[in-house]
Amino acid sequence: MERKLVVAAAIVDDLSAPSVLLGARRSRPEHLVGMWEFPGGKVDPGETPEQALHRELCEELGVKVELGSEFVGPDDGGWIITDRHVMRLWFAQVREGAPEPLIEHDLVRWLAPEDWDSVPWLPGDVRIVEELRLHVGAGFRGAGT
Numbered sequence: 677m678e679r680k681l682v683v684a685a686a687i688v689d690d691l692s693a694p695s696v697l698l699g700a701r702r703s704r705p706e707h708l709v710g711m712w713e714f715p716g717g718k719v720d721p722g723e724t725p726e727q728a729l730h731r732e733l734c735e736e737l738g739v740k741v742e743l744g745s746e747f748v749g750p751d752d753g754g755w756i757i758t759d760r761h762v763m764r765l766w767f768a769q770v771r772e773g774a775p776e777p778l779i780e781h782d783l784v785r786w787l788a789p790e791d792w793d794s795v796p797w798l799p800g801d802v803r804i805v806e807e808l809r810l811h812v813g814a815g816f817r818g819a820g821t
């Protein structure tokens with residue numbers, strides 16, 4: 677079975693010198709409640725992945741973002757996150773608005789690398805967070821384009 681494409685953002689404070697990452701805590705559906713993730717969602721028919729990501733971030737957090745580079749994964753460039761979904765992830769920086777939990781989340785928080793282990797990530801995101809950690813130097817490297 678073909679996995680559905682999910683697009684999501686590793687939103688950082690500054691694409692050229694990232695120091696914190698925006699985590700978002702799910703408030704629905706029930707089996708995801710309380711787990712942390714990268715905000716985003718499924719690509720609708722007729723949308724490019726980037727269009728879908730801008731739409732989702734606007735709907736979910738009320739922000740406009742600038743996309744940085746893609747954080748390319750090992751599964752054909754994406755990250756298999758569940759039996760039914762594969763995710764592509766982009767770095768992003770907020771350009772308009774302040775992120776707020778509007779529809780899918782009940783909490784968003786800027787997380788420094790030392791905080792990343794203190795929140796329960798969705799199971800599929802755990803290895804992505806670990807890979808992101810390898811990119812942490814003075815900031816994360818490679819977020820900008």
Ligand SMILES: Nc1nc2c([nH]c(=O)n2[C@H]2C[C@H](O)[C@@H](COP(=O)(O)OP(=O)(O)OP(=O)(O)O)O2)c(=O)[nH]1
Nearest residue numbers: 682684713714715716717718757758761798800801
């Ligand atoms: N957005 C997002 N979804 C993730 C992540 N990790 C992970 O396993 N998932 C899973 C949760 C869901 O089963 C699926 C994405 O579905 P979603 O509910 O966010 O997508 P959506 O907003 O378009 O959903 P829908 O209500 O329109 O069906 O991928 C992640 O970091 N971000």
